[in-house]
Amino acid sequence: MKIIALESSAVTASVAVAEDEKLLAQSFQNSGLTHSATLMPMAADLLKNTGLTLEEMDVVAVAAGPGSFTGVRIGVAAAKGLAWPGDKPCAPCSTLESMAWQCAHVGGGICAAMDARRSQVYCARFRAENGVLTRLTPDRAMGLDQLAEEVRASGRAQTLVGDGAHLVREALEGAGLPCALMPPHLLYQTAWGVARCALRMAQAGELVSAAAMAPSYHRLSQAERERLSAQKRGEADSE
Numbered sequence: 001m002k003i004i005a006l007e008s009s010a011v012t013a014s015v016a017v018a019e020d021e022k023l024l025a026q027s028f029q030n031s032g033l034t035h036s037a038t039l040m041p042m043a044a045d046l047l048k049n050t051g052l053t054l055e056e057m058d059v060v061a062v063a064a065g066p067g068s069f070t071g072v073r074i075g076v077a078a079a080k081g082l083a084w085p086g087d088k089p090c091a092p093c094s095t096l097e098s099m100a101w102q103c104a105h106v107g108g109g110i111c112a113a114m115d116a117r118r119s120q121v122y123c124a125r126f127r128a129e130n131g132v133l134t135r136l137t138p139d140r141a142m143g144l145d146q147l148a149e150e151v152r153a154s155g156r157a158q159t160l161v162g163d164g165a166h167l168v169r170e171a172l173e174g175a176g177l178p179c180a181l182m183p184p185h186l187l188y189q190t191a192w193g194v195a196r197c198a199l200r201m202a203q204a205g206e207l208v209s210a211a212a213m214a215p216s217y218h219r220l221s222q223a224e225r226e227r228l229s230a231q232k233r234g235e236a237d238s239e
Contacts, residue, residue: 001202002052003059004043004082005195008035008075009067009095010114010163015042016191017050017057020199023192025050035074043082055086059207061198063189064092065216066122066139067114072215083210090213091198091206096124096139098193099161101200102186104128109156111179113164116141121164123147125154133200139216144171151177163188 002024007014013035016026027042047053062079065072076092083090096112103110106128113123120143125136137150148171151158157178160168165181172179181187201207 001058001199002056003061003091003195003198003202004047004054004057005061005091005093005191005198006039006043006075006079006082007063007095007098007189007191007194008039008071008078009063009065009189010071011068012188013038013042014189014191015039015046016195017046017052018192018195018199021196023195024052026190026192028190035071039074039078040081043078054082057082057088059091059198059202060088060210061091061093061194061201062213063095063098063191063194064213065095066116066141067095069215069217072217076213076215080210080213083213088210089202089207090210091194091201092208092213092216093194093197093201094124094139094216095189096122096162097126097133097135098197099189100124100126100128100133100193101196102190102193103159103161103182104131104133104196106159106182109151109154109158111147111151111158111160111165111168113147113160113162113168115164115167119143121147121167123162123164123168125150125158127156128159144168148172148175148177151175151179161187
């Protein structure tokens with residue numbers, strides 16, 4: 001099964017082509033340019049350089065969230081654009097699960113985390129055994145103290161991955177809990193992790209159409225929060 005995968009949920013952008021668990025090619029960029037300017041050209045160049053075509057891809061995968069609201073929207077829109085002409089099945093992958101696949105070979109407890117601001121992280125915990133992930137929690141936004149208590153109750157040392165991993169390490173070490181960061185080249189999200197997550201979804205029958213694919217933010221955007229707050233203040237003033 002050939003999969004083209006897109007990752008634009010945070011600062012970096014990447015595109016990968018994989019066949020089952022084998023990475024055929026990956027392009028990674030951390031140039032500061034906007035994802036809207038880089039992601040589709042990266043996909044086109046990657047296919048050209050590998051001698052492959054979009055028609056040969058069996059699945060279009062994307063990191064569908066959580067993550068940057070703008071980055072996730074760009075990634076999902078790009079994946080829809082790739083999938084729609086050929087009616088390709090799509091894998092809207094969890095950004096957190098995709099990162100966890102990058103360290104499934106380590107074994108034991110894995111905590112994937114992204115900085116959600118406001119003293120919170122987007123996080124999910126997994127157990128890895130013989131290169132296979134088992135999800136232990138849903139993706140969610142939660143406070144660091146709450147996460148530390150959850151880890152304490154699990155009784156497992158944690159391998160940390162994601163751009164929120166340093167925040168989690170500080171919280172866990174402050175609570176006297178054992179943990180370790182993945183090395184720098186495996187710490188942040190990559191399109192290969194998205195492709196590996198997509199393979200799991202395909203095997204589980206969880207693929208969707210391009211029309212049905214949608215971002216999964218797990219929290220209201222700042223603009224939406226401010227709008228609701230203003231609405232509540234207006235209602236209070238009118239009483």
